Amino acid sequence: MTSRIQQLRSALIWLALIIPSAMLIGSICAGFLMSLHYVTDARFASPWFIYLLPLGGLLVGLLYHHFGGKSDEGNNLIMDQIHAPGGGVPTRMAPLVFLGTIITHLFGGSAGREGTAVQIGGSIASTLCRRLRLDPDSVKVLLMCGIAAGFGAVFGTPIAGAIFALEVLMIGRIRYESLLPCLIAAITADWTCRLWGAHHTHYAISYLTSIDPPSAFFHLELGIFLKVILAAILFGLAGTLFAKLTHGIGHVFKSTIKYPPLRPFIGGFIVIGLFHLVGTPDYLGLGVWSNNPDAVTISSLLSSPEIHHWSWFWKLLFTAITLGAGFKGGEVTPLFFIGAALGNVLAWVLNAPPSLFAAIGFVAIFAGATNTPIACTIMGIELFGATHGIYLAIACLIAYYASGHSGIYMSQRIAIPKFNDQDLAPEITLKELHSKKNKRNK
The missing domain is CATH 1.10.3080.10 (Clc chloride channel)
Structure with missing residues (x-):
């Protein structure tokens, strides 16, 4: 008692x-x-x-x-x-x-x-x-x-x-x-x-929105499932690219510009140059909504069948430079944009449903870049519903493995390696692992 x-x-x-x-x-x-x-x-x-x-x-x-x-x-x-x-x-x-x-x-x-x-x-x-x-x-x-x-x-x-x-x-x-x-x-x-009245963006996809129960709880089609597996590998690699590019740009700024306040100052000019190069403000800011109905946003990528071939690359580059230069904010919402845009293109390549693959990319690239496949699967279900839960889960897990031992958070520790690697010290951080690899390569 x-x-x-x-x-x-x-x-x-x-x-x-x-x-x-x-x-x-x-x-x-x-x-x-x-x-x-x-x-x-x-x-x-x-x-x-x-x-x-x-x-x-x-x-x-x-x-x-x-x-x-x-x-x-x-x-x-x-x-x-x-x-x-x-x-x-x-x-x-x-x-x-x-x-x-x-x-x-x-x-x-x-x-x-x-x-x-x-x-x-x-x-x-x-x-x-x-x-x-x-x-x-x-x-x-x-x-x-x-x-x-x-x-x-x-x-x-x-x-x-x-x-x-x-x-x-x-x-x-x-x-x-x-x-x-x-x-x-x-x-x-x-x-x-x-x-307090703070509103969250409502994300919705058009694929199978009218499906009737009980099929609404689970949907699995072999052809789409195989295409999801292929796309998930690319989502994981894109997450790795984002993490490495952001860290790499940050390293260049720190090694070449010794006075820290000048890094985002110069980075701002580079972003302005990119803005003029692409000729659109679509890749500035969050990318969640826009006052221009024709703009590329996360919402439009999830709802529109229109294909935007290079939006994922431009958003990745804009964000990597912004954060690498020392501006403040998170990586996750831009990752949502990048993943949705890449899913939009892969749907066109694989002849798959664009809104579904945009939603899968939305969470899968996040899983690869942060090494959190379970949280990302649950987030996908919370945002898009359980109908596509199997696709979301397999994509997040495969992207997690495809991203290797990389990530946007360098203080993450490796408790259980994704692959057998006898050289990994117990609970080594990603930062320590990358430092070790760089010394070995030199």
Whole structure:
């Protein structure tokens, strides 16, 4: 009886920690989403804002150079603190990344929003841990809850948010003991965000929308299934390309431009040059919506049969330069665009349903770039329904393997290698692995 009372007491204490912090994270994410919508509309109304992108980059660079400290490490810092709690995540990370992302989007930088939400969640959770002087194990759990809350709130996918927080830390292993706290945090943050009136984009695909139950719960066609397998390999390789190009551009900027604030300043001019090269603003900003009904957006790629052969490449290049130069924001929403656009082209090549393959690419490239196939499968089902669950699952898993030991988060640790590799040290990070390979190649 005493043990039951202790368990109940422990559960109540955790709820008292998780729910208020998740509500705060959800509230800030609501403000962030509303602000993002406002500045994007402002950029649509004033297209000349793009020419202020270098100055916006300089401002972001100066803010982080003088006030950022460890905050510039972003999501990787949060992961490092979960693996080995130490100094914690700075409280200033939340306002800095909020402001930095808003500036990036106001002037047309190609970036996302997930990184911002996750860093807000991690910063608030870490601050709470320091104030309450929690033990290292509790710190790990609360930081994971912060990731889940931020991710779930910003995308409106709380189940995927909870799984993502657990799966993203270790390639090949999930800590199930933290699943319930993360799920509670993600649901609470998502509800709070919605209560504030923040709206999430409704994604819909036209393929089999009129199918009647019970077939609506599962759909499997052998020909399409085989085409999905082939496409998934390419989605995984595209995720690898995005990760390596973004890191590579970042390395070039850091090695050639020693004064950090100048990196996004110069990067802004390169983005402007690309904008004039392609002759369209479609690859600026989030890419979720546009004031131009003929623009290429994530929504149009999911709903229109029109083929856009090189949109995936241009969005990939715009985003890799934006983030590699030091602008702030996430990688995930641009990955959604890249995956949907690549799926759109592959559907044309393989004679497959364009909207279905755009939806599959939407989540599969995300799975390959972040090494989170389970979270991405669940996200696909949360966004597009269970009808295409088999296609989504197989695509995410194959993309995960096809991407190899690469990813956008260099602090991810390899718990179980994707392939037999006797040279891998136990729980080596992607950063350490790539450094080891570079030394070997030299």
